[in-house]
Amino acid sequence: xxxxxxxxxxxxxxxxxxxxxxxxxxxxxxxxxxxxxxxxxxxxxxxxxxxxxxxxxxxxxxxxxxxxxxxxxxxxxxxxxxxxxxxxxxxxxxxxxxxxxxxxxxxxxxxxxxxxxxxxxxxxxxxxxxxxxxxxxxxxxxxxxxxxxxxxxxxxxxxxxxxxxxxxxxxxxxxxxxxxxxxxxxxxxxxxxxxxxxxxxxxxxxxxxxxxxxxxxxxxxxxxxxxxxxxxxxxxxxxxxxxxxxxxxxxxxxxxxxxxxxxxxxxxxxxxxxxxxxxxxxxxxxxxxxxxxxxxxxxxxxxxxxxxxxxxxxxxxxxxxx
Ligand code: UT7
Numbered sequence: 001x002x003x004x005x006x007x008x009x010x011x012x013x014x015x016x017x018x019x020x021x022x023x024x025x026x027x028x029x030x031x032x033x034x035x036x037x038x039x040x041x042x043x044x045x046x047x048x049x050x051x052x053x054x055x056x057x058x059x060x061x062x063x064x065x066x067x068x069x070x071x072x073x074x075x076x077x078x079x080x081x082x083x084x085x086x087x088x089x090x091x092x093x094x095x096x097x098x099x100x101x102x103x104x105x106x107x108x109x110x111x112x113x114x115x116x117x118x119x120x121x122x123x124x125x126x127x128x129x130x131x132x133x134x135x136x137x138x139x140x141x142x143x144x145x146x147x148x149x150x151x152x153x154x155x156x157x158x159x160x161x162x163x164x165x166x167x168x169x170x171x172x173x174x175x176x177x178x179x180x181x182x183x184x185x186x187x188x189x190x191x192x193x194x195x196x197x198x199x200x201x202x203x204x205x206x207x208x209x210x211x212x213x214x215x216x217x218x219x220x221x222x223x224x225x226x227x228x229x230x231x232x233x234x235x236x237x238x239x240x241x242x243x244x245x246x247x248x249x250x251x252x253x254x255x256x257x258x259x260x261x262x263x264x265x266x267x268x269x270x271x272x273x274x275x276x277x278x279x280x281x282x283x284x285x286x287x288x289x290x291x292x293x294x295x296x297x298x299x300x301x302x303x304x305x306x307x308x309x310x311x312x313x314x315x316x317x318x319x320x321x322x
Contacts, residue, residue, distance in 0.1 A: 161286020
């Protein structure tokens with residue numbers, strides 16, 4: 001039995017924030033941002049939380065898959081920007097979708113989250129005999145961005161993408177490749193709560209914002225994508241030439257230009273939409289997949305390679321037949 005994507009959906013907040021708009025409150029400009037990153041605009045939530053945008057994306061995916069919330073056995077949300085520590089975003093989604101028969105939980109693998117969640121669902125569906133699962137990548141990164149830091153606030157956007165996974169006799173997920181390098185984790189962080197108890201020895205001040213060593217992450221990303229692509233194809237009978245599209249996590253178009261050159265691939269093999277949405281972390285891969293679906297770019301039998309990298313530091317890839 002194989003596990004395939006039976007329905008895909010996405011949701012973007014309505015507010016479009018252009019580079020010019022950001023240059024009204026930090027010293028930057030459209031030219032620098034476009035040239036150094038490829039980003040022209042992003043969507044920013046005006047208050048809709050991660051679970052709310054996740055639910056909207058999920059409703060589209062469920063409809064396209066032709067199933068209802070009550071048919072779900074499993075809900076996994078990949079996010080680093082949950083509404084709260086508890087309950088999980090997945091449980092909030094479960095409540096709203098009346099998915100009373102599902103087990104629901106979140107995973108935190110930053111921008112690689114969707115790829116990790118797909119394989120977690122794939123494995124659980126096979127081991128526990130589940131019929132239907134919902135895998136979501138959803139982020140409201142605008143909550144955790146320091147809007148006074150021009151080196152990071154220009155990069156990120158909010159959004160959600162969701163995929164319904166179903167059983168199929170012939171096709172679906174072929175292979176996954178997952179890796180993390182915890183020793184490099186300091187180069188991309190978001191702080192959490194601090195100790196402030198009657199027993200705390202030394203109070204510290206943690207920044208609850210994205211902090212990034214851009215150059216370090218850039219260097220990591222270029223090699224991680226290549227390793228993940230090689231890794232997911234290894235021991236399969238699929239070669240790079242057989243891949244119709246690579247759907248990458250998008251943080252900076254220069255990272256993907258570099259990878260395309262290194263692998264001798266036409267950049268058009270990579271599906272890119274970060275000019276419109278920026279870096280949406282775990283939502284970027286399903287947002288792109290949804291756009292491709294809506295443009296009728298995904299046909300039966302196409303071999304698609306999803307690849308992601310990010311905080312952790314982490315990276316991973318999924319090879320699938322559509
Ligand atoms: O999904 C999470 C993974 N994250 C990533 O993959 C991000 C990877 N890194 C990057 O995409 C790039 O490193 C950045 C886009 C973050 C930065 O680009 P860069 O080419 O590495 O620039 P830089 O940090 O080396 O900065 C170059 C110059 C600096 O000025 P000086 O010191 O040379 O005078 C910065 O202060 O650009 C300046 N700068 C800016 N100027 C205008 C930094 N941010 C801005 C800005 N507008 N927004």
